[in-house]
Amino acid sequence: MTVTETRLQAPAAPELTHREILEILVGLLAALFTAMLSSTIVSNALPTIIADLEGSQTQYTWVLTASLLATTVSTPIWGKLSDLMSKKLLVQLAITLFVIGSALAGMAHNVPFLIGARVLQGLAMGGLMALAQAIIGAAIPPRDRGRYSGYMGAVIAVATVSGPLIGGVIVDTSWLGWRWCFYVCVPLAIVSLVILQRYLHLPLNKRKVRVDYLGAIMISIAASLPLIWVTFAGHDFGWFSWQSALFVGGTLLFGILAVVVENRAAEPLVPLKVVRERTTALAIVASLAVGVAMFGSAIFLGQYFQIARGYSPTEAGLLTIPMMLGSFLGSVGSGQMITRFGKWKRYLIAGGILLVLGLLVLGTIDHTTPYWYVGTGMLSMGLGMGMMMQNLVLAVQNTVDVSEIGASSASVSFFRSLGGAVGVSVLGAVLATKVKDLLIQGVLAGPGGAAAAAKLQDGGSDGTSLLDVSHLPPQLAELVRQSYGDATGQIFLIAAACALVSLIAVFFIKEVPLRRTVAKLDEPIELD
Incomplete structure (x- = not known):
């Protein structure tokens, strides 16, 4: 039997104890850690993987792009x-897909098979x-959520930044591979599946399921086109070419069609009323630069x-x-303070300032910069x-009803992933161009130097290939190192400009007191 009451009279669900929340959180964080780890663990290992599987540079690019693409386009679908x-049921399905995708990727004997497995991993990562x-x-409830969101933010940040380290250790260990x-x-994903099966118990949503298939298609195409464009622009065709015009025009066209479809859908994948809400819209803008910093730092600093x-x-x-430590302290520390005092905007502003300052510091590094200076930039x-990533989601969740939390949270994650994927590709293209210019300025002589410059230009459009300087003549290797080190700072200056936009967006977010209930208190709910 179903009765209708107001949220002032009854909560949407019984409140969980701290222990029950921690039991759920352990399983969630274990699954999330493995998913985020898999997105960056290959960054240091991929040159070895592609060489072993005898892959091409285009395939090299797609091993990374396929996973990011699948994660980005699937996130809003899972959220809705x-x-x-x-x-x-959904989180169990996502973990199962992730386990299957990871196992298949490990068994790959050619690059196309590996790309397919990475797509499956990406779909699962979007869900998790x-x-x-x-x-x-x-x-x-939002009033208590800061502490737990801080844990999640710390796990995401540490997994993202530590991925290259773990991948490097595995590749450098002869008996692993x-x-x-x-x-x-x-193994960790399977453990998380068992924990969630045992401890995760949430009220079932008995609404009639109406999946917005057309909206999913439109959004997927609109998100995919810019990712594919920045992957190949500057390498297979020019940035200002008719092919680029087609990609940009197609992105705008399908973006407009997605808005039209979502505006008319009974159960829109991305509810426009939520996206148009001031807090959500500004959080989406802010999350774009966070994505660039989060994904870009793991790739470009490792290469530097x-x-x-x-x-x-x-x-x-x-x-x-230092970056891992900063992410952990910023996420957990701000979460604890938000739960204690109930104020959250100050931490978003502080995080935005620290992000801009850190990127500005890294924007001045070159091949001779002392480590303490680079470490200071990474820490900031x-x-x-850490202070911005999950707290942006918290700010959005506090303004929407519990029935829209999935879609609203996924919107922020979607644009963070999209910003990271597109941003990394664009920054990689800028880096490759700058390195080539510096090599030419160094008056490279002989076929070895020309070949090195061509190789870097060919492999750098996605910002992920590593030039094997150990096989170059000593003088040429030193010139390549200098060029790469001096060029790296420029891409962090571009990222700093993006972070400044995020800081401005955060300033205009209106601070709404964190409610102490899961559901909003001004609309009727149905209790089973």
Whole structure:
């Protein structure tokens, strides 16, 4: 029997105890850690993987792009489904897909098979990112959510930054090999599946399921086209060419069609009334730069330490510890303070300032910069990322009803992933162009130098290939290191400009007191 009451009279669901929340959180964070880890663990290992599988440069690009693309386009779909169906069932499905994708990737014997497995991993990662936030939003009141969101933000940040380190250690360990970059994620994912089966119990949403298939198609195409464009522009065709015009025009066309479809859908994938809400709209703008900083830092700093400074993959990962530490402290510390005092905007502003300052510091590095200076920039950037990432989601969740938490949270994650994917590709193209210019300015002589410049230009459009300077003549290798080190600072200046836009957006977000109930108190609900 169903009765209707107001939220002033009854909460949407019984409040969970601190222990019950922690039991759920352990499973969620274990799954989320493995998913985020898999997105960056291959960054230091991929040159070895592609060489072993005898792949091409185009395939190299697609191993990374396919996963990011699948994650980006699937996030809003999972988020909307979580508002319509059992969150427990969906998160179990996402973990299962992730385990299958990871196992298949580890067994790959050619690059196309690996790309397919990475797509499956990406679909699962999109689900885990969206569902983890939706489950926390459905189980914990916003007033208490900061503490737990801080834990989640710390896990995401640490997994993202530590991925290259773990991947480097695995590749450098002779008795493991690159396949364990994928296998290492499987046991923890299975453990998380068991924990969530045992402890995750949320009220079932019995609304009639109406999946917005047309909206999903339009949004997927609109999100895919810019990712594909920045992957190949500057490499297979020019940035200002008719092919680029087609990609940009197609993105705008399908973006407009997506808005039209979502405006008319009974159960829109991305509710426009939520996106048009001031807090959500500004949080989306802010999340774009956070995505650039989060994904870009893991890739470009690792390459800076390896190529420009000559460190091994393992050493390069260890040198990013200040950023890991900053992300952890910023996320957990701000979450605890928000739960204690109930104020959240100050931490978003502080995080935005620290992010801008950190990127500005990194924007001045070159091949001779002392490590303490680079470490200071990484620490500041890490603190900023940690303070902003999950607190942006918290601000959005506090303004929407529990029935829209999945879609609203997924919207922020979607644009963060989109910003990261597009941003990394664009920054990589800028980096490749700048390195080539510096090599030419160095008056390269002989076929070895010309070949090195051509190789870097050919492999740098996605910002992820590593030039093997160890096989170059000593003088040429030193010139390549100098060029790469001096060019790296420029891309962080571009990222700093993006972060400044995020800081401005955060300033205009209106601080709404955190409510102490999961559901809003001004609309009727149905209790089973």
